[in-house]
Structure formats: structure tokens, C-alpha cells
Amino acid sequence: MMTSKKISALKKSPAKWDYQKFDKIDGSHPLKKEVSDSVVEYQVRSRPGGEVAVFNFELAKDMGLIDKNHPEILTPELQAKINETFSIVIINEYDKEEGKEFPESEIKPKTYMATRYLQMQHPNKQGKTSGDGRSIWNGYIKGRKGITYDVMSCGTGATKLSPATHIYNKYFETGDPSISYGCGYAELDEGLASFFFSEIFWQNKLATERILAIIKYPKNISITVRAYPNLIRPSHMFSHLKQGNYDALKSMVDYYIERQRKNKLWEKAPKTKSKYNYFLKKECEVFAKLVARFETDYIFCWMDWDGDNILMDGGIIDYGSVRQFGLFHHEYRFDDDDRYSTTIKEQKSKGRYTVQTFIQLVDFLKNKEKKNIKEYDNHPVLKKFDKIYKEEKLKLFLARIGYHEDHIEYLYKYQKKTVNSFYKTFCYFEHAKSKHGRHEVGDGINWSAIFCMRDILRELPQLYLSRGNNISVSEFIGIIQSTYATEEDLELNAYRKKMVRKFQKSYWSLIEKTSSYFDTTSQQILLEVLVRSSVINRYDRVTGDSITKIVNKVMSAKPALTPDEVYQTMKEFSEYQNFDPSSGPFSLTAKPRRPKLLKSMLKIVREHREGL
Amino acid sequence: MKLVFYGGGHESENLHLHKLSVELTDTSSPTITYIPAQSYGAEEDFREFVKSFKKLGVKKFLFSPIDFKMSDVLKEEILHSELIHLGGGNTFYFLYYLRKAKLLGKLKKFAKSGGVLTGLSAGGILMTPNINSASYPSFDCDDNDEDVTDLRALNLVNFEFFPHYKNSRRYNEVLEKESKKLKYPLYGCPDHSGIVYNQGNLEFIDRCYAFVSGDRIKLS
Numbered sequence: 001m002m003t004s005k006k007i008s009a010l011k012k013s014p015a016k017w018d019y020q021k022f023d024k025i026d027g028s029h030p031l032k033k034e035v036s037d038s039v040v041e042y043q044v045r046s047r048p049g050g051e052v053a054v055f056n057f058e059l060a061k062d063m064g065l066i067d068k069n070h071p072e073i074l075t076p077e078l079q080a081k082i083n084e085t086f087s088i089v090i091i092n093e094y095d096k097e098e099g100k101e102f103p104e105s106e107i108k109p110k111t112y113m114a115t116r117y118l119q120m121q122h123p124n125k126q127g128k129t130s131g132d133g134r135s136i137w138n139g140y141i142k143g144r145k146g147i148t149y150d151v152m153s154c155g156t157g158a159t160k161l162s163p164a165t166h167i168y169n170k171y172f173e174t175g176d177p178s179i180s181y182g183c184g185y186a187e188l189d190e191g192l193a194s195f196f197f198s199e200i201f202w203q204n205k206l207a208t209e210r211i212l213a214i215i216k217y218p219k220n221i222s223i224t225v226r227a228y229p230n231l232i233r234p235s236h237m238f239s240h241l242k243q244g245n246y247d248a249l250k251s252m253v254d255y256y257i258e259r260q261r262k263n264k265l266w267e268k269a270p271k272t273k274s275k276y277n278y279f280l281k282k283e284c285e286v287f288a289k290l291v292a293r294f295e296t297d298y299i300f301c302w303m304d305w306d307g308d309n310i311l312m313d314g315g316i317i318d319y320g321s322v323r324q325f326g327l328f329h330h331e332y333r334f335d336d337d338d339r340y341s342t343t344i345k346e347q348k349s350k351g352r353y354t355v356q357t358f359i360q361l362v363d364f365l366k367n368k369e370k371k372n373i374k375e376y377d378n379h380p381v382l383k384k385f386d387k388i389y390k391e392e393k394l395k396l397f398l399a400r401i402g403y404h405e406d407h408i409e410y411l412y413k414y415q416k417k418t419v420n421s422f423y424k425t426f427c428y429f430e431h432a433k434s435k436h437g438r439h440e441v442g443d444g445i446n447w448s449a450i451f452c453m454r455d456i457l458r459e460l461p462q463l464y465l466s467r468g469n470n471i472s473v474s475e476f477i478g479i480i481q482s483t484y485a486t487e488e489d490l491e492l493n494a495y496r497k498k499m500v501r502k503f504q505k506s507y508w509s510l511i512e513k514t515s516s517y518f519d520t521t522s523q524q525i526l527l528e529v530l531v532r533s534s535v536i537n538r539y540d541r542v543t544g545d546s547i548t549k550i551v552n553k554v555m556s557a558k559p560a561l562t563p564d565e566v567y568q569t570m571k572e573f574s575e576y577q578n579f580d581p582s583s584g585p586f587s588l589t590a591k592p593r594r595p596k597l598l599k600s601m602l603k604i605v606r607e608h609r610e611g612l
Numbered sequence: 613m614k615l616v617f618y619g620g621g622h623e624s625e626n627l628h629l630h631k632l633s634v635e636l637t638d639t640s641s642p643t644i645t646y647i648p649a650q651s652y653g654a655e656e657d658f659r660e661f662v663k664s665f666k667k668l669g670v671k672k673f674l675f676s677p678i679d680f681k682m683s684d685v686l687k688e689e690i691l692h693s694e695l696i697h698l699g700g701g702n703t704f705y706f707l708y709y710l711r712k713a714k715l716l717g718k719l720k721k722f723a724k725s726g727g728v729l730t731g732l733s734a735g736g737i738l739m740t741p742n743i744n745s746a747s748y749p750s751f752d753c754d755d756n757d758e759d760v761t762d763l764r765a766l767n768l769v770n771f772e773f774f775p776h777y778k779n780s781r782r783y784n785e786v787l788e789k790e791s792k793k794l795k796y797p798l799y800g801c802p803d804h805s806g807i808v809y810n811q812g813n814l815e816f817i818d819r820c821y822a823f824v825s826g827d828r829i830k831l832s
Contacts, residue, residue: 523671540651
């Protein structure tokens with residue numbers, strides 16, 4: 001760990017690190033040329049008054065922006081470079097209409113683009129006027145391991161693609177206080193929430209945009225800089241499909257496939273026309289596995305027909321409505337003013353519909369004739385989607401219990417019937433809702449789930465190992481009951497008793513079958529499951545509610561956190577929220593930079609662990 | 613009573629103490645409970661703990677962090693183990709949550725009724741009359757962020773325990789001074805050393821020291 005003396009010496013030392021790579025992020029991007037129909041270009045100017053709130057050193061190293069040996073310290077030179085590169089604002093249509101003039105020295109030499117994509121909240125349902133409403137793409141950069149990253153920033157000014165422009169039929173001044181979302185600004189707390197959430201998901205091997213930096217301005221305003229190997233969303237393609245713009249669609253799909261190939265993610269993609277079949281196959285896999293993972297991990301991500309809010313490879317983008325539930329709150333709907341979102345269970349049909357749209361898209365690309373999407377209702381790729389989804393759900397279920405890969409392969413291949421039966425019993429408890437009924441919550445509506453399945457999966461193998469026998473029905477209910485459950489909810493009727501017995505019978509059956517196949521004892525399998533399950537089903541898992549509270553805590557910490565402290569705090573916290581049982585011991589040996597803050601963050605997680 | 617005090621150190625280097633602990637259970641197939649001092653990072657410690665004890669043939673484990681609400685079933689189950697191990701960490705925090713979980717009395721009863729109770733560092737201090745030794749020396753003491761004022765602990769033995777002891781002048785000065793205030797010995801145990809308390813008999817493992825009325829005595 002670096003001492004404060006060393007840190008201050010480093011901060012005072014003349015620049016010894018090379019930050020020139022930042023200069024490559026200058027607005028240039030191949031999409032401008034390759035799919036010009038997809039972009040709106042803006043001149044940008046430097047925005048004064050910015051201060052780096054946090055910088056993601058690990059990501060910056062992966063992107064090759066800083067030397068891999070650079071200490072995790074924001075040197076004055078690095079801070080200046082981040083500001084110079086990312087503290088910008090667009091010169092928009094309003095500025096031009098008003099004839100505003102800006103000093104030449106403040107204007108960047110190249111233009112930056114906002115991209116067009118389909119958005120259901122837009123009046124135009126074909127994507128003719130929608131897209132990045134308050135973001136621009138800063139550019140792209142080739143990082144370590146040959147991966148090219150796209151870089152974009154949110155909060156860089158109001159573009160003409162924001163819904164507000166078309167609802168009110170006028171251009172807005174950047175920062176116009178009369179219109180919130182359409183003003184082109186972003187807020188610091190939303191940026192920090194994205195930062196914490198995305199890093200936790202990243203630790204847990206979920207594809208997600210990552211936050212490279214946040215620059216803060218007075219009045220809680222910020223610019224959030226995001227990076228990812230390919231920031232194209234399905235909606236970038238769907239807009240061209242809706243409009244029947246064959247050439248633009250083809251260019252966009254070709255562009256996407258080529259980037260995936262260059263990033264060595266789709267190395268096997270053919271170079272002939274059959275690449276579109278490959279593309280469809282991949283997207284089917286991506287979305288089938290994604291919705292299975294979201295359901296298993298209780299991740300709520302508002303997917304809809306427009307293909308917005310998600311990246312082509314299933315990466316999460318835009319954390320505005322993303323949540324991770326503590327229980328399976330499958331009736332929760334986010335209230336987006338004029339409409340309610342889908343529920344976590346409806347994500348599957350939305351993911352399936354996205355794949356159906358890809359089928360339509362590929363058919364259009366191959367035959368130059370756009371057919372009605374209904375014509376693909378029974379397409380074999382959708383059957384494939386259903387198959388992959390089911391398989392993934394069961395495998396993830398087994399992983400969640402605590403089985404490792406070899407066990408899962410065996411159980412899935414040879415004991416599918418037992419696994420299926422156990423899963424159905426598991427769902428009976430997981431899906432149980434309170435008799436309290438539907439009610440309003442902070443940002444939507446919910447009908448609370450009542451059982452915490454993580455708790456039973458964590459405690460049951462221990463109790464079985466210790467007793468070598470079943471636990472009683474009341475003990476079982478005592479373990480899974482959540483704070484949402486009322487006395488009435490916990491009533492032990494004959495059917496519930498039967499389901500508890502069935503649950504335990506199936507649990508034992510899988511353990512015994514596994515031990516028999518792997519020629520070991522049930523005790524040994526239970527022990528392996530126990531150790532893995534203690535990590536996978538850890539008591540204090542972060543939820544959307546807790547992220548909100550944690551961000552407030554970080555923002556109001558006294559004394560205020562330095563950018564380096566925000567980064568370190570996030571790092572310690574996200575490492576703790578790593579639920580991968582096969583990852584090595586995490587680095588808790590170093591004393592946390594702000595131990596009291598970290599402790600209070602953990603307390604928040606515990607208090608909100610069953611929430612939304 | 614059967615108690616084992618661990619001076620500290622990594623699991624793999626405490627195998628000899630684990631062996632002595634398991635032998636005290638007088639059973640070939642004991643159930644061992646691991647209670648960490650705090651849940652933060654405890655799963656990884658538990659994994660290492662299991663790995664170590666598995667080498668000794670132990671197959672049954674319970675894992676029970678106490679700084680969140682554990683189920684009543686598990687809370688009850690751990691008291692049926694043959695051995696309970698109290699992990700290392702912040703002693704004040706550990707005491708605060710053991711008290712909050714109403715486990716102090718139950719652990720005492722467990723030890724008095726024949727269960728083997730073992731403790732590493734903070735866990736060992738908790739088996740003594742109080743946790744005073746966690747608050748000195750000033751250069752190496754636990755933070756009392758929970759503002760614990762009642763420092764009384766399990767009071768299972770009539771000595772105090774100082775883990776991670778280093779035989780150096782600055783440690784010795786403080787421990788000699790503190791021992792003058794006590795009516796019983798203060799035992800200093802470096803990492804990987806320990807004390808076995810078996811039905812009133814004490815056995816010191818590796819280089820342990822006693823501090824009595826201001827004097828330092830080498831024990832093993």
C-alpha cells in the first residue's frame with residue numbers, strides 16, 4: 001500500500017507518465033464514414049469548471065490509456081488530461097439558432113457524433129428522430145490485447161435526438177432548467193450509481209458498459225464517460241430495419257460483425273454472405289442466455305421491442321432503471337411517467353422478440369424484402385432460443401445451488417428429469433407472493449416476494465452435513481421467510497408442507513446421484529456445495545435500493561472523498577460483491593482507505609438485501 | 613473445559629494446533645463450526661479453514677457469521693457441534709455482535725458442557741475474562757468503532773491472552789506494564805504458537821511468554 005508521503009511525493013513530481021494516448025480520443029470514429037445515416041455530427045467545445053470525481057484506473061490500463069504500472073493515483077497531469085479530453089459540451093442546434101459564438105481556441109478540431117437508434121419513448125416509432133439525446137461518442141481506442149474500445153460520454157449537451165425536442169417541437173439550450181431529461185445534462189449521483197453497479201456486475205462476469213471517468217460540475221451535474229469494446233445496441237440496427245433502409249442496415253450489421261471479428265470475439269464469422277446466419281445464431285445465443293442469467297440473478301433490465309437499454313452482445317448499458325433484486329420480485333414494474341416497464345419474468349418474451357426481430361432483419365438482408373415480423377412466429381431460430389434458454393436456466397440453477405461445472409454437466413446430461421422436478425419445486429417457493437398484494441414503491445409498483453431462496457441454499461447443505469437428515473417443515477420456513485412475509489403468508493397448509501418435503505427429497509436425490517456418479521460420498525459433495533454456496537448465496541448481496549443509498553453515503557462523506565478514495569472504495573466494495581466461488585481470495589489484507597465508510601456501506605447492503 | 617488459543621497466522625501454518633483441537637473432541641467425525649469475527653471476507657477465510665481441517669479428516673462444517681441475522685435453526689445447530697472456532701479480526705466488533713446475537717451465554721454453556729472452543733487472535737481474547745488486551749499497545753491495537761464499553765468476555769479462564777506477540781522491547785514494555793495491573797498472568801503468543809487448556813491443565817505450544825506482575829517469563 002502506498003503511504004501518504006509517497007502519494008504526495010508522486011503528486012509533486014514532474015510528469016513521468018505518458019498520457020498521449022488520450023489524444024487519440026478526439027471524436028474520430030469509423031461509424032461516421034461507414035454508416036453515415038446513423039450519426040449526427042456536432043462541433044464540441046471545452047467545458048470549463050470540471051473536476052474529476054473518479055477515474056477507473058483498471059479500465060484505463062486495459063484500454064491502454066495509461067501505463068500498466070501507473071499507480072492508482074490521480075496525478076495533476078492525469079487530472080488535466082482527463083479534463084482536456086472529456087470535459088466538453090456540444091455546440092447544438094439551439095446555439096446555432098441563437099447565433100452564439102465561441103472562441104476558436106475552445107472548439108475542438110474534429111466533430112463528435114451522436115448516434116441514431118430506435119427508442120420507444122419517442123413520438124416517431126421508426127427511429128427517424130431518436131438516439132443519443134444527451135450523449136456523444138468521444139471516439140475509439142485500441143487497447144491492450146488488441147481490443148478496440150468505443151468511448152462515449154453522457155451529459156455533454158442536448159442533441160436533436162432527445163425525445164423533448166420532438167415532443168415540444170423545438171431545440172433546447174443545453175442545461176435548460178425547464179426540461180429535465182432533455183436538457184442534455186447528467187447528474188453526479190446517476191453517474192456514481194452506474195459506476196458502482198457496473199463494476200460489481202463486471203466482477204461477476206456480466207457483460208456491461210464500464211465507467212472510465214466521471215467529471216463533476218457545480219450543482220450535482222456531471223459527465224459520465226463510458227467505454228466498452230462495442231457500444232452498438234440492437235436499436236441501432238432496428239431503426240434502419242423499421243425504415244426499410246437496406247443500405248444503412250447492411251452497413252451497420254457489416255460494421256458490427258467486423259468489429260466483433262477484429263476484437264477476436266467472433267473470429268469464426270464467415271466473410272461471405274453466410275456471415276448473417278452466423279450473426280443470427282450468435283444473437284440468438286446471446287439473448288437466450290442473457291434472459292436466463294437475468295432471471296436467475298434477479299437482475300431487472302427493462303428490455304423492450306426497441307432493442308434499447310442493452311448492447312448487441314447482451315452488455316448492460318444505461319443503469320437508469322437497472323436493478324438487482326434481493327428476492328424474486330417478479331411483479332415489480334418501473335414507472336417511467338407515461339408507461340410501466342416490463343417485469344423480470346417478461347424479459348424473456350422481450351428477449352425472444354428481439355431475436356425474432358433479428359430473424360426479420362437477417363431475412364431482409366439476404367432477400368432485400370422486408371416481411372411482416374409475424375411471419376417468423378414459428379421460425380426454427382426461436383425454437384433454438386427456447387431450447388438454449390431452458391438449458392441455461394437449469395444449468396444456472398444448479399450453479400446457484402453450489403455445484404461446480406463437472407457436476408452440472410453430469411446432472412444436466414443424465415439427471416435432467418430430477419433437476420427439472422426440483423426446479424419446479426424451487427420455483428413454487430421462489431415465486432410465492434405476499435397476500436398483502438400489489439402496492440406502490442419508490443419508483444414503480446410491486447407485489448412482494450416472500451421467500452429468500454439464497455438463505456435456504458446457503459444454510460441447507462450445512463444443516464444436512466451436520467445432521468445427515470432432513471430439517472423440519474417449520475425450520476425450513478423459518479430459514480426462507482423474508483421480512484416481507486406476514487404471518488398469513490407463512491401459513492403451513494398441507495400443500496406447502498408437501499412442497500417442503502418434496503424440496504428436500506429432490507435436494508438429497510441430486511446430492512446422492514452426484515456422489516454416486518463421481519464415486520465419492522454424499523458428505524463430500526455436500527461439503528463442496530456448502531463452500532461454494534456460502535459465496536454464491538452470501539447474505540449481503542447488493543440491491544438497486546442499496547446502491548442508491550450507498551451513492552448518497554459516498555457523496556455526503558465527511559471529509560469528502562478524493563477521486564482516488566472514491567475509486568478505492570468502489571474497488572474494495574465491488575471485490576466484496578464478487579460472488580464467484582472459484583475466484584481467488586480477494587485483497588482484503590490492505591486496510592480499507594475509509595474503513596468506517598466501508599462498514600456503513602455494508603450495513604446499508606444488509607438493511608436492503610431483500611429489497612428492489 | 614477444552615479450549616485452544618491460537619496466537620495468529622495463516623490457516624496452513626496452524627495445522628499443528630488444528631490437530632490438537634480435533635483430538636480434544638474425542639471423536640473421529642466431529643462437526644466443526646467456524647464463527648468469523650466479521651462477515652466481510654469471511655467466506656474466503658472459511659474456504660481456507662475447511663481446506664486445513666479436511667487434511668485432518670474432518671468432513672462436517674458449519675459456517676456462521678454473527679454480524680447479520682442468522683436463522684434460529686442455524687444458531688441452534690452450531691451449539692450441537694463438537695468444536696466451535698472463533699476467528700480472528702477486530703475484537704471489539706466481534707464482542708459487540710456476539711453480545712447482540714445473544715451468543716455469549718450460549719458459547720459459555722457450550723464450553724462448560726464439554727464442547728471444544730477454540731479461538732484465533734480476537735477469538736482467543738474473547739475466551740478470557742475481558743478483551744482489554746485488544747486495546748494495547750497503542751501502535752498495534754484494535755479500533756473500537758462500535759464504542760463497546762462493557763469489555764467483559766466469556767471468562768472461561770483466569771488469564772489474559774495477547775496474540776500476535778513479538779518479542780521486542782516495545783511490546784515487552786507495554787505487556788510488562790499491563791501485567792502489573794492484573795491478578796492473573798497475561799500470556800503473549802506469537803503467530804503459530806498457542807495454548808491448550810484441557811480440563812484445567814495448560815500446555816503451551818511453541819514460543820509463548822507469561823507476563824506476571826511486571827516480569828516476563830519464557831514458557832516453551
